[in-house]
Amino acid sequence: MLLLESVPNVSEGRDRATLAAIGEAFASGAHVLDVHTDADHHRSVFTLVAEDGALADALVAGIARAAELIDLRAHDGIHPRVGAADVVPIVPLAAGDMPRAVEVARAVGRRVGEELGLPVFLYAESGGGRRPAFFRRGGPGELQRRVDAGELQPDFGPDRLHPTAGAVLVGARPLLVAFNVELEGGSLEDARAIATAIRGSSGGMDGVQALGLQLPRTGRIQVSLNIVDVERASIGSVVARIRTEAARLGATVGRGELVGLLPECAVADPEALALEALPDDRILERRLRTLDR
Numbered sequence: 001m002l003l004l005e006s007v008p009n010v011s012e013g014r015d016r017a018t019l020a021a022i023g024e025a026f027a028s029g030a031h032v033l034d035v036h037t038d039a040d041h042h043r044s045v046f047t048l049v050a051e052d053g054a055l056a057d058a059l060v061a062g063i064a065r066a067a068e069l070i071d072l073r074a075h076d077g078i079h080p081r082v083g084a085a086d087v088v089p090i091v092p093l094a095a096g097d098m099p100r101a102v103e104v105a106r107a108v109g110r111r112v113g114e115e116l117g118l119p120v121f122l123y124a125e126s127g128g129g130r131r132p133a134f135f136r137r138g139g140p141g142e143l144q145r146r147v148d149a150g151e152l153q154p155d156f157g158p159d160r161l162h163p164t165a166g167a168v169l170v171g172a173r174p175l176l177v178a179f180n181v182e183l184e185g186g187s188l189e190d191a192r193a194i195a196t197a198i199r200g201s202s203g204g205m206d207g208v209q210a211l212g213l214q215l216p217r218t219g220r221i222q223v224s225l226n227i228v229d230v231e232r233a234s235i236g237s238v239v240a241r242i243r244t245e246a247a248r249l250g251a252t253v254g255r256g257e258l259v260g261l262l263p264e265c266a267v268a269d270p271e272a273l274a275l276e277a278l279p280d281d282r283i284l285e286r287r288l289r290t291l292d293r
Contacts (some may be wrong), residue, residue, distance in 0.1 A: 207227060
């Protein structure tokens with residue numbers, strides 16, 4: 001099978017019935033390998049694999065269901081977002097498959113714009129290298145202002161964000177690792193300082209994106225990470241750097257949390273990742289091998 005991966009992030013992390021309905025739509029044409037749900041972020045991450053056409057069909061079906069069931073006007077999660085189906089990455093699983101991923105991303109974006117009537121902004125390899133943060137800053141209201149001012153234009157769909165479903169960010173990108181680390185004995189300001197120290201855009205570690213957050217339900221402090229280049233910044237080295245920066249501020253690293261699946265090239269000692277364990281079903285390639293049985 002010539003599979004591509006997609007990791008759609010939807011802006012719902014609390015209502016099980018809503019997530020089950022969205023998951024069923026994604027599963028209509030793709031294998032759903034994992035669902036990661038976070039009530040504080042009010043966000044869920046689905047990991048799907050399928051061949052090109054089936055993946056596109058599954059994504060359009062899932063995005064349609066998310067747009068139908070999620071109302072951003074009532075959304076209060078801490079994760080930045082501009083859409084009910086907020087970000088929809090298409091990820092190549094084999095060397096040389098990025099052109100396929102770009103083609104599928106554009107096909108999905110066109111269909112979401114034409115069939116669902118939602119504005120679509122392309123990012124990453126299919127969108128001039130821009131990141132989701134470029135569109136998310138300021139939230140849906142600011143994104144609409146930028147469109148109205150002529151600063152941005154949707155690649156597909158209308159110029160007006162949907163009143164309840166917002167916009168959809170679709171992009172072809174390489175594999176990445178999404179990971180959260182809790183701080184013990186630190187403040188939100190400490191987490192933000194650590195995020196600034198380690199993220200590449202502020203002079204930290206190349207290939208690392210980071211935010212400092214406070215979880216509203218528990219009050220826990222968290223550094224939320226995307227490691228977008230696992231060759232330049234291994235997950236173990238990123239956690240080690242967080243430990244160093246935390247120690248300078250009188251804090252320590254608590255529990256680690258893997259969001260979605262970990263690519264085999266990024267596997268390390270669970271203790272180095274602040275994880276209690278790293279079972280085989282959390283490793284992408286090992287899950288893929290089960291599909292061939």
